[in-house]
Amino acid sequence: xxxxxxxxxxxxxxxxxxxxxxxxxxxxxxxxxxxxxxxxxxxxxxxxxxxxxxxxxxxxxxxxxxxxxxxxxxxxxxxxxxxxxxxxxxxxxxxxxxxxxxxxxxxxxxxxxxxxxxxxxxxxxxxxxxxxxxxxxxxxxxxxxxxxxxxxxxxxxxxxxxxxxxxxxxxxxxxxxxxxxxxxxxxxxxxxxxxxxxxxxxxxxxxxxxxxxxxxxxxxxxxxxxxxxxxxxxxxxxxxxxxxxxxxxxxxxxxxxxxxxxxxxxxxxxxxxxxxxxxxxxxxxxxxxxxxxxxxxxxxx
Numbered sequence: 182x183x184x185x186x187x188x189x190x191x192x193x194x195x196x197x198x199x200x201x202x203x204x205x206x207x208x209x210x211x212x213x214x215x216x217x218x219x220x221x222x223x224x225x226x227x228x229x230x231x232x233x234x235x236x237x238x239x240x241x242x243x244x245x246x247x248x249x250x251x252x253x254x255x256x257x258x259x260x261x262x263x264x265x266x267x268x269x270x271x272x273x274x275x276x277x278x279x280x281x282x283x284x285x286x287x288x289x290x291x292x293x294x295x296x297x298x299x300x301x302x303x304x305x306x307x308x309x310x311x312x313x314x315x316x317x318x319x320x321x322x323x324x325x326x327x328x329x330x331x332x333x334x335x336x337x338x339x340x341x342x343x344x345x346x347x348x349x350x351x352x353x354x355x356x357x358x359x360x361x362x363x364x365x366x367x368x369x370x371x372x373x374x375x376x377x378x379x380x381x382x383x384x385x386x387x388x389x390x391x392x393x394x395x396x397x398x399x400x401x402x403x404x405x406x407x408x409x410x411x412x413x414x415x416x417x418x419x420x421x422x423x424x425x426x427x428x429x430x431x432x433x434x435x436x437x438x439x440x441x442x443x444x445x446x447x448x449x450x451x452x453x454x455x456x457x458x459x460x461x462x463x464x465x466x467x468x469x470x471x472x473x474x475x476x477x478x479x480x481x482x
Contacts (some may be wrong), residue, residue, distance in 0.1 A: 184256075186220050187249050189213060190228065194246040197236045261319025261454070273301040274461050277312040277324035280376050281384045282449055283408050284431045285343065286325050289472045293465055300461060309383050313337070316454055322462055325469070327383045328448040336455060340466065342473040343449040345425035347391070348438045352418045358437040365441055369397035372420035374411050377404040384447065388423050391445050412436060427476040449473065 193202040193213065203210040221228050228242035238246065278286035283306070290302060305312075305321055312324035316337055328341075349363050357363055369392075376384060392399055403420055405411040408428070415422055416435040425447055429438045451466055 184253070186216055187253070189216055190220055191246060191249050193217060193229070193236070194238055194242060197238070199236065257318045261317075272299055272461065273303060274323070274465060275303040275305065275321045276465070277305045277307055277315060277321040277326075279308050279312070279325065279327050279383070280306060280406060280408060281327055281425065281447075282325050284428055285449060285473060285476050288475065289325070289465075289469045292472050293468045296468060297461070297464060312452065316452055319454075322457060322459075323451055323453040323465060326450055326452050328450055329383060329387050329445070334452060337452050338455045339450050339452045340470075341448055341450045342470050343427065343476060345427050345447045345449065346444040347388070347423045347441060347447065348426050348429070348444065349421060349441055350412070350415050350424045350428065350432065350436055350438050351421040352415060353435050353437050354418065355421065355437070357439065360439060362440045362442055365391065365395040366397065368392075368421060369395070371401070373399055373402040374405055374414045374420040374422040375399070375402050376408075376411070377406055387445055387447065391423070430476060 189202070189206050189208070192205045193199065196202040196205060199210050199214055203213045206213065208216075217229065224241075224245075226241045227239050228245060230237045230239060276286075276290070290304070294300065294302065305315070307315065309324075309326040309328075312321065312326055313334060315321040316324055326339075328339075349357075349368065351358055357367060373388075375388060389399055401420075403414055405414060411422060411424075412428075412432055414420060416433075423441070424438070426438070432438070451469055453462060453466070
C-alpha cells in the first residue's frame with residue numbers, strides 16, 4: 182500500500198465524485214478508479230458503493246477516511262523531524278519561493294550567502310499551495326509565499342515582509358505609456374503576458390478575478406513561466422502585464438510601469454514551521470526582512 186493511494190482515497194472520500202477527485206489529485210478519472218479498486222482488493226473490503234449517478238462510502242470507507250488524516254499527520258511529523266536533524270548536521274537549509282517572487286528571492290539569497298558562506302541552501306521554485314504542503318511534510322524549511330489576504334495556515338508561522346500593488350507593465354512605445362493612471366478596462370483588448378496557472382495559482386487567480394470585475398476576461402495571452410522572459414516579451418512589444426510594483430527595480434530599459442485605478446495588492450511573506458527555530462533559519466529570516474525592504478514601493482499613488 183502506497184501513501185499516494187491513501188491520499189487519493191481521501192480525496193475521493195471528501196469529494197464523492199470521481200471527476201472532481203481526479204482533478205484534485207492531478208490524475209485521470211480511469212486511473213483513480215483503478216487505484217481505488219486496487220486498494221479495495223488489497224484491504225479485501227468495499228470502500229465505496231458506486232452507481233452511474235453517485236458515489237457513496239461504505240461503513241468501512243468511513244472508518245478508513247477517519248483514520249487517514251491522523252496517520253498522515255503523524256508520519257509527516259516523523260519525517261520532518263528526521264529530515265531536519267540530518268539537514269542541520271550539514272548546515273543545509275531548503276528554501277521555497279514562487280515564480281512571481283524570484284526577483285525578491287534572488288536578492289535575499291545573494292545577501293544570505295554573502296553573510297553565511299558556509300551555509301548550503303537548497304532551492305525549490307514552487308507555487309504557494311505546494312510550498313505550504315512542503316512545509317508541513319518537512320521537505321522545505323522556509324517558504325517565500327504570495328498572499329492576497331490574511332493567512333490561515335495551521336501550524337505555521339507567517340511573517341509579512343513586503344506589500345506590493347499590481348501595476349501595468351507595458352512597452353515604452355505603447356500608446357498608453359504616457360498615461361499616469363490606467364483604468365483596467367482600457368486593457369480589455371490587450372494581449373497579456375502571464376504566468377501559467379500551474380506555476381503561480383495565487384497570482385493568476387488574482388489577475389483573472391481582477392479582470393473579470395473590470396468586465397472582461399483573459400482571452401488573449403502568452404503564458405510565460407519565467408519572470409525575466411515575461412519582461413523580455415513585454416519589452417519586445419508582445420503584450421502587457423499586471424506585475425508587482427517591486428518588479429520595476431529589475432525591469433530595465435524599454436518597459437514602463439503605470440498605476441492602476443484601485444490596484445489589487447499582493448503580499449509577500451515568509452512561512453515556516455513554528456517548531457523550527459534553528460539559528461540558520463532565524464538568520465535567513467532576518468536577512469530576508471532586511472533585503473525585502475529594498476524592494477518596497479509605496480502602496481497607492
